[in-house]
Amino acid sequence: MENITLKKISEVLGLSISTVSRALKNHPDISAETKKRVSELADTLDYEPNINAINLRSKKNRVLALIVPSISGFFYDSFISAVEEECRNNAYTLMILQSGNSSEMETNNLRICRQNRISGLFACLSTETTSMEAFDKFKEADIPLVFFDKVPDGKSYNKICIADEHAAKLAAELLLEKNKKKILALFGNKILSITRTRYPAFQKIISLQKEVITYTEHCNSSDEAKKITNHYFSKKEKPDAVFCMSDEILIGAMKSLNELKIIIPGQTSVIALSDGFLPKIYTPEITFIETSGYKLGKLAFTRMLNCLNGMTEPTEMFTASPLVKGGSL
Amino acid sequence: MENITLKKISEVLGLSISTVSRALKNHPDISAETKKRVSELADTLDYEPNINAINLRSKKNRVLALIVPSISGFFYDSFISAVEEECRNNAYTLMILQSGNSSEMETNNLRICRQNRISGLFACLSTETTSMEAFDKFKEADIPLVFFDKVPDGKSYNKICIADEHAAKLAAELLLEKNKKKILALFGNKILSITRTRYPAFQKIISLQKEVITYTEHCNSSDEAKKITNHYFSKKEKPDAVFCMSDEILIGAMKSLNELKIIIPGQTSVIALSDGFLPKIYTPEITFIETSGYKLGKLAFTRMLNCLNGMTEPTEMFTASPLVKGGSL
DNA sequence: CAGGGAGGTGCAAACGTTTGCGAGATTGTT
DNA sequence: AACAATCTCGCAAACGTTTGCACCTCCCTG
Numbered sequence: 237m238e239n240i241t242l243k244k245i246s247e248v249l250g251l252s253i254s255t256v257s258r259a260l261k262n263h264p265d266i267s268a269e270t271k272k273r274v275s276e277l278a279d280t281l282d283y284e285p286n287i288n289a290i291n292l293r294s295k296k297n298r299v300l301a302l303i304v305p306s307i308s309g310f311f312y313d314s315f316i317s318a319v320e321e322e323c324r325n326n327a328y329t330l331m332i333l334q335s336g337n338s339s340e341m342e343t344n345n346l347r348i349c350r351q352n353r354i355s356g357l358f359a360c361l362s363t364e365t366t367s368m369e370a371f372d373k374f375k376e377a378d379i380p381l382v383f384f385d386k387v388p389d390g391k392s393y394n395k396i397c398i399a400d401e402h403a404a405k406l407a408a409e410l411l412l413e414k415n416k417k418k419i420l421a422l423f424g425n426k427i428l429s430i431t432r433t434r435y436p437a438f439q440k441i442i443s444l445q446k447e448v449i450t451y452t453e454h455c456n457s458s459d460e461a462k463k464i465t466n467h468y469f470s471k472k473e474k475p476d477a478v479f480c481m482s483d484e485i486l487i488g489a490m491k492s493l494n495e496l497k498i499i500i501p502g503q504t505s506v507i508a509l510s511d512g513f514l515p516k517i518y519t520p521e522i523t524f525i526e527t528s529g530y531k532l533g534k535l536a537f538t539r540m541l542n543c544l545n546g547m548t549e550p551t552e553m554f555t556a557s558p559l560v561k562g563g564s565l
Numbered sequence: 566m567e568n569i570t571l572k573k574i575s576e577v578l579g580l581s582i583s584t585v586s587r588a589l590k591n592h593p594d595i596s597a598e599t600k601k602r603v604s605e606l607a608d609t610l611d612y613e614p615n616i617n618a619i620n621l622r623s624k625k626n627r628v629l630a631l632i633v634p635s636i637s638g639f640f641y642d643s644f645i646s647a648v649e650e651e652c653r654n655n656a657y658t659l660m661i662l663q664s665g666n667s668s669e670m671e672t673n674n675l676r677i678c679r680q681n682r683i684s685g686l687f688a689c690l691s692t693e694t695t696s697m698e699a700f701d702k703f704k705e706a707d708i709p710l711v712f713f714d715k716v717p718d719g720k721s722y723n724k725i726c727i728a729d730e731h732a733a734k735l736a737a738e739l740l741l742e743k744n745k746k747k748i749l750a751l752f753g754n755k756i757l758s759i760t761r762t763r764y765p766a767f768q769k770i771i772s773l774q775k776e777v778i779t780y781t782e783h784c785n786s787s788d789e790a791k792k793i794t795n796h797y798f799s800k801k802e803k804p805d806a807v808f809c810m811s812d813e814i815l816i817g818a819m820k821s822l823n824e825l826k827i828i829i830p831g832q833t834s835v836i837a838l839s840d841g842f843l844p845k846i847y848t849p850e851i852t853f854i855e856t857s858g859y860k861l862g863k864l865a866f867t868r869m870l871n872c873l874n875g876m877t878e879p880t881e882m883f884t885a886s887p888l889v890k891g892g893s894l
Numbered sequence: 895c896a897g898g899g900a901g902g903t904g905c906a907a908a909c910g911t912t913t914g915c916g917a918g919a920t921t922g923t924t
Numbered sequence: 925a926a927c928a929a930t931c932t933c934g935c936a937a938a939c940g941t942t943t944g945c946a947c948c949t950c951c952c953t954g
Contacts, residue, residue, distance in 0.1 A: 241939095241940055242940070242941070242942095243940075253941080254941095258943090261942090285940080288939085288941095289941045289942090290940080290941060290942080292939090293940080294941085294942080
């Protein structure tokens, strides 16, 4: 099975290459008779146009790239899933690259993107990233750049985020509403943009109630979250609620609470910000504010599409974060 | 920032395109002096060769495709993660496509692959797939095809699998060793190749002990697994062990056991075949036979590399499935 | 019959790269 | 002085596609 080209078809049919090309594109110059002959032969030969040639000629391609710390995770896999779905439906090819949260791999990935002359880039910053220089090159080249989740500061970038502020506020309000007085609040690494948004929003609401005590902690992993939770629940005065900023933290906190046989929601309540998969694993199911990677992916793609169509003004967009009630609060 | 080409560089330096091309490839024909001038300019201009042109000329490309039912999942995300890692390290580009377990999308994805003139394909069959015709076209075109997880029957394909048989046997042996007498054995859909391997292997071992009773059930989702578990544990004579063929099933079974407040491992034991993430969520951690997507991905990639280098004899390979002890057995 | 439109098709260039071949220049050998 | 060897480099073709332009053949109209 050789590769079928326009040339082959044209030779068989005794036509010129250009006629065949036009016939397949339903060009008005070509007679219906010819079109029929051409497309029938193309079908039987399983002709597929060579994308490389097309891209080369058009100086464009329909390839989008996506850089993410890790494909497998609590959140990114569903984000990617959504983006891939849209790409496929819009005849874009998706190139996924992992940065492993290393800025070296990140710049390397950006090089790969440039090599491939991608048409657009979805990017989640690695935690190590300090300089935006490499990213700015894409902007200069008019290649749409859509950041998601971990986004850079400043007004000059497209950013698609969870409504972090709203979600954190909502969680805080719920805790107050339920009359919680001693709250263990677990956040992620302070460097992360999501932490820098979620943390103050949460605190602002909580601090409205003077008599509420919050133990605020930052943790970098599930294990750290577990240790911290262990610490607070080994005291005699235990918190009456735990707030978890992310799935990763939720895992650690729940591990601790379960091991200590703390009854939920009897002895303490739990509320989390989550993609939604994990909370349903536990019994009772954890009440959470949904921070859906899937929705975020869909939104990021529509923004990308707009950029590709010329709407290049940098925009910050948010997905809604509904409350999903479990039995943990 | 225009796109830099060999032509531009050659014009600036007053050289021919071919000289520039050779200089950058360290061709012996070119003087050290010229090479230096060329590569310095290329560096400052951020020259990146146009992959489309290269591919067109060489009639090859370094693109591998991967078709998977869904990116987000208990297993595939880590498989993909491994494959992406290797692709990046070997300068291959990875194109990921989801089939959503629909054979229509699957054939559509295969068309995309052909269009892109991919060099190799990793594929996990959708549950709907009945005909291998579309896949066979790749074989005819000498495009390496490596199946993983859900693989077709027959000796004529490359297949990379979990050592399903061994894993299922191991689980069964452990259950017997621990003197379990009434085992609820939960398997997935009978159509799946993994079920067709795991099921008989498990049964064969268990049936060696005549006095052991097994309740074998097949379920298509976590929810079904939960319902079935509920059913068996609502009886007065409850099973003293539960075997879960996959993570998906484990979730359902555990949900049921936790809701019924069955104490593990006091009242019943649990053992699963799992990627390894979920078992560690629970308390006590679930004892499992590791069926690592990550390892499988690494193995699939080495097989792919061998195929690309001419070792085309179809081969079936397995990853090891070690036992990871938790506290549930 | 001349002229003109329309309908159908082909020519050739361009996209950016690689590479076989050959040409000019320099040096060394006899 | 003639010639060979070596070192540097450029020409041109090829990969498969698209597209502006020109060409040819009919047929119609005046």
